[in-house]
Amino acid sequence: MAVYLDHAATSPMPDEVLAAYTDALRLVGNPSSIHGAGQAARELLETGREELARALDADPVEVVLTSGGTESINLAVKGMFWAARAQDPRRSRVLVPRGEHHATLDAVEWLARHEGAQLEWIELDAEGRIRLDALDSALAAASGEVALVTALWANNEVGTLQPVAELVALAHAHGVPVHLDAVSAFGQVPVRVHEVEADAVSVSAHKVGGPVGVGALVLARTATVEPLLHGGDQQRGRSGTQDAAGAAAFAVAASRAVAEVPLTRVAALRDRLVAGVLATVDGAVLRGAPGEGRLPGNAHFTFAGADGDALLYLLDASGIAVSTGSACQAGVPELSHVLIAMGVPEPEARGALRITLGHDSGDADVDAFLAALPAAVAGARAAASAS
Numbered sequence: 001m002a003v004y005l006d007h008a009a010t011s012p013m014p015d016e017v018l019a020a021y022t023d024a025l026r027l028v029g030n031p032s033s034i035h036g037a038g039q040a041a042r043e044l045l046e047t048g049r050e051e052l053a054r055a056l057d058a059d060p061v062e063v064v065l066t067s068g069g070t071e072s073i074n075l076a077v078k079g080m081f082w083a084a085r086a087q088d089p090r091r092s093r094v095l096v097p098r099g100e101h102h103a104t105l106d107a108v109e110w111l112a113r114h115e116g117a118q119l120e121w122i123e124l125d126a127e128g129r130i131r132l133d134a135l136d137s138a139l140a141a142a143s144g145e146v147a148l149v150t151a152l153w154a155n156n157e158v159g160t161l162q163p164v165a166e167l168v169a170l171a172h173a174h175g176v177p178v179h180l181d182a183v184s185a186f187g188q189v190p191v192r193v194h195e196v197e198a199d200a201v202s203v204s205a206h207k208v209g210g211p212v213g214v215g216a217l218v219l220a221r222t223a224t225v226e227p228l229l230h231g232g233d234q235q236r237g238r239s240g241t242q243d244a245a246g247a248a249a250f251a252v253a254a255s256r257a258v259a260e261v262p263l264t265r266v267a268a269l270r271d272r273l274v275a276g277v278l279a280t281v282d283g284a285v286l287r288g289a290p291g292e293g294r295l296p297g298n299a300h301f302t303f304a305g306a307d308g309d310a311l312l313y314l315l316d317a318s319g320i321a322v323s324t325g326s327a328c329q330a331g332v333p334e335l336s337h338v339l340i341a342m343g344v345p346e347p348e349a350r351g352a353l354r355i356t357l358g359h360d361s362g363d364a365d366v367d368a369f370l371a372a373l374p375a376a377v378a379g380a381r382a383a384a385s386a387s
Contacts (some may be wrong), residue, residue, distance in 0.1 A: 002319035002368070003321065004361075005356060005365060006322055006356055007207075011207055011359070014256065016258065021252075027244065031244050034189050045186070045242055046245045048250065049247055049251075051254070052216060052247070052254050053249045057191075057193050058193040059221070062219055063217075065242055065250075068204050068205070069183040070215075075238065076281055077111070078226075080224070085250070087224075090145050093145045095146060095148075095149045096149075097341075098123060101156050101183070122138060125342070127342070128155045128160035128288050129161075151164070151181070153180050153189075157352075158338060159295040159356075160288045161289065164180055180198050183207055186207065186254070187207060187209075187260075187261070199220045199222070200223055201218040202215070205254075209253045211249050213303065214247070260359065262296070267296035269362070269366055277299070280374055283306075284301050287300045287352075302349060302357075303351040303380065305351065305384055306350075308378050318372040318376065325338070350384070355369065
């Protein structure tokens with residue numbers, strides 16, 4: 001791929017991370033074994049956990065290694081719900097903003113279908129930001145009945161940063177634990193778990209240049225979860241042989257990504273891209289919060305009269321990789337629930353395009369995108385009018 005502008009889906013692995021990963025994969029040993037090979041694997045694993053904890057402003061004992069962001073989110077949402085309800089059967093409500101990632105939406109809807117959870121949907125404003133007044137009202141109206149609040153640290157589609165510190169403080173004032181999905185935020189903005197005081201925070205390695213299939217849930221010492229997986233109790237809240245190589249690679253990727261924050265260069269590229277799109281394409285609308293209110297690598301547009309899937313395919317044919325929204329919904333012909341929650345009219349929401357830059361993005365990538373976009377939009381509008 002000549003121009004890769006889909007870092008929010010997955011970010012290329014830097015040479016430093018790849019070297020650490022391949023070296024670690026050569027090590028033979030189960031971290032739970034007591035012989036020398038096992039203890040060497042244990043040392044690699046725990047060193048990785050410690051480095052990851054530093055990158056997240058957490059304690060190593062709070063870092064539960066998982067198979068990725070989806071497992072981390074499910075462990076937090078389902079595990080915290082079960083734990084809260086076990087302590088008090090009245091706690092059956094889950095408060096969820098409308099613009100969450102599908103890992104969260106599908107998890108809470110499963111709890112509603114199978115576990116009797118009562119879902120309370122929290123509205124977003126026009127920029128995709130959680131309405132704290134709506135959250136406060138929901139907490140006050142259901143005093144003593146809320147099991148948890150779960151929310152994004154930053155919206156994975158439109159890039160809007162959420163008021164996470166205020167959100168956590170508000171929920172804690174009502175005695176309600178909070179899970180934050182920081183999968184899209186980690187490596188883009190500071191994610192300091194102790195500073196925000198969230199009860200659980202989910203992250204994923206491949207969003208910061210680490211391997212796919214590796215993630216973590218930072219679980220505060222005071223937090224309680226019922227496990228999803230049973231069979232060994234290798235970690236707090238999670239059973240299963242631990243991935244020492246994955247932990248080592250994730251640690252290198254996380255440390256590297258955190259060292260680059262703030263992403264001033266990436267934000268400047270994004271701003272140039274945004275200005276170029278708005279100057280050259282009629283009917284283009286930037287969605288999400290402006291400037292510093294959004295992730296530095298995120299630019300999300302709707303193009304009036306265009307079909308988003310056609311636009312993506314036409315750009316791909318020009319050698320440019322972007323997306324219409326979350327990669328987890330790729331290939332599913334449906335409107336963005338995030339844009340609908342923001343109040344974007346359906347005809348406009350059909351022309352959505354998400355461009356996300358990363359550590360290896362440069363001026364040439366932005367130039368190539370801006371050069372290809374006008375013709376692609378024209379083609380996508382023709383496709384929409386013909387359908």
